[in-house]
Amino acid sequence: MTPAARVQTAIEILDTIAASAREGGPPADAIVAEAMRARRYAGSKDRRAIRGLVYDAIRAIRLAPKSGRAAMLTLAAADPEIAALFDGSPYGPAPIVGNEPRAERGLVAPHLMAMFDPLIGADETAVMLARAPLDLRANRLLSDRDTVAGLFADAQPIAGLADGVRLPPETAAVQDAAYSIGLFEVQDAASQHAALALDAAPQHNIVDLCAGAGGKTLAIAAATGDQADILAADTNRARLQQLAPRAHRAGATRIKTLLLNPGQEAAMLADRMGSADRVIVDAPCSGSGTWRRSPELRWRLTSARLERHVADQAKLFDLGAELVAPGGKLLYAVCSIIAREGRAQVDEFLTRHPGWTVDDGILPDGIGRPAGSGFLLTPGHDGCDGFFLARLTAPC
Numbered sequence: 001m002t003p004a005a006r007v008q009t010a011i012e013i014l015d016t017i018a019a020s021a022r023e024g025g026p027p028a029d030a031i032v033a034e035a036m037r038a039r040r041y042a043g044s045k046d047r048r049a050i051r052g053l054v055y056d057a058i059r060a061i062r063l064a065p066k067s068g069r070a071a072m073l074t075l076a077a078a079d080p081e082i083a084a085l086f087d088g089s090p091y092g093p094a095p096i097v098g099n100e101p102r103a104e105r106g107l108v109a110p111h112l113m114a115m116f117d118p119l120i121g122a123d124e125t126a127v128m129l130a131r132a133p134l135d136l137r138a139n140r141l142l143s144d145r146d147t148v149a150g151l152f153a154d155a156q157p158i159a160g161l162a163d164g165v166r167l168p169p170e171t172a173a174v175q176d177a178a179y180s181i182g183l184f185e186v187q188d189a190a191s192q193h194a195a196l197a198l199d200a201a202p203q204h205n206i207v208d209l210c211a212g213a214g215g216k217t218l219a220i221a222a223a224t225g226d227q228a229d230i231l232a233a234d235t236n237r238a239r240l241q242q243l244a245p246r247a248h249r250a251g252a253t254r255i256k257t258l259l260l261n262p263g264q265e266a267a268m269l270a271d272r273m274g275s276a277d278r279v280i281v282d283a284p285c286s287g288s289g290t291w292r293r294s295p296e297l298r299w300r301l302t303s304a305r306l307e308r309h310v311a312d313q314a315k316l317f318d319l320g321a322e323l324v325a326p327g328g329k330l331l332y333a334v335c336s337i338i339a340r341e342g343r344a345q346v347d348e349f350l351t352r353h354p355g356w357t358v359d360d361g362i363l364p365d366g367i368g369r370p371a372g373s374g375f376l377l378t379p380g381h382d383g384c385d386g387f388f389l390a391r392l393t394a395p396c
């Protein structure tokens with residue numbers, strides 16, 4: 001492909017990504033992968049270049065652009081080499097005419113920035129779109145950190161995580177044979193901290209209420225030596241279905257799954273009420289803590305979607321509390337740096353549930369910062385995804 005044809009391809013892919021962000025369709029990664037499959041003629045250099053242009057544009061622009069061309073013109077305005085490729089050559093983009101509209105640069109709309117947790121200052125926003133490293137969790141059921149670190153060049157231990165291994169961005173770790181036999185999982189340090197903050201022990205009866213594909217479920221199984229009984233529930237069949245094969249690969253044998261029907265969650269969990277020693281609610285959220293990895297989530301964040309998340313989080317927080325045995329613990333987690341999804345949810349929970357108390361010291365020393373009644377992990381302070389965590393103890 002010519003360099004101009006790569007730019008035109010990036011424009012077409014950005015058109016699809018922007019439409020999908022507006023309509024709540026598939027994520028950017030899936031769209032890019034599909035676009036590459038459809039363009040078999042593109043070589044590996046072409047693919048790398050196109051992917052680079054697409055993600056540079058997504059990182060640069062704060063809202064879903066009106067068109068892929070408007071997005072690429074924003075990059076062209078700052079990069080004469082890209083501007084020169086708007087040359088009207090075959091398969092390339094048409095020449096730039098007059099005052100063609102460009103997409104606006106920036107992190108997110110100002111009204112959304114105003115909702116960030118007060119701990120998020122300019123130092124944090126500067127790194128919220130930086131490329132993230134690839135974090136692994138050595139699976140202690142089958143391996144250990146030194147063995148996993150030894151598989152990769154430039155592997156570093158992650159501070160505060162006995163099983164954490166950090167690799168340079170885009171290391172093809174999952175292509176290593178050790179992955180296919182369960183020696184490690186790909187898991188950001190913040191998610192590893194979240195699983196450990198549950199304070200689970202081998203004798204515990206645990207519910208993971210929003211288990212998804214089981215990232216944290218598996219970390220909890222490993223932390224308890226595969227001795228705890230874990231119920232992994234979720235309303236999303238496609239995600240939950242991934243858990244059984246993942247558990248099998250990881251050597252985790254005591255995880256049961258439960259597919260919940262939306263609206264009937266409490267009824268379907270009726271026999272578990274008041275009986276769990278530990279419950280984790282890793283609630284659906286804006287994903288604003290993961291913009292380094294999924295920068296296009298910014299384009300999906302509207303006030304209406306945020307309101308829906310906040311309402312769902314409060315409902316799941318309450319349902320999680322109903323499941324906890326007297327004196328048991330509930331971990332509330334969101335991969336978000338928006339205060340309403342984090343510290344405000346805990347404040348409101350405590351008003352609705354007098355008698356519950358907040359646990360301190362749920363993270364290793366030096367990791368995270370107190371944020372209201374919980375803790376906030378951030379890319380700038382902790383070098384991991386943004387995550388809000390709070391652990392609460394039920395009255396006896």
Ligand SMILES: C[S@@+](CC[C@H](N)C(=O)[O-])C[C@H]1O[C@@H](n2cnc3c(N)ncnc32)[C@H](O)[C@@H]1O
Nearest residue numbers: 209210211212214215216234235236282283284
């Ligand atoms: C942040 S994700 C969970 C990620 C997962 N815990 C992990 O570590 O990989 C939130 C999950 O909540 C699930 N969810 C949304 N509404 C739910 C509900 N009403 N009941 C249970 N799960 C729900 C979503 O399907 C999604 O998988």
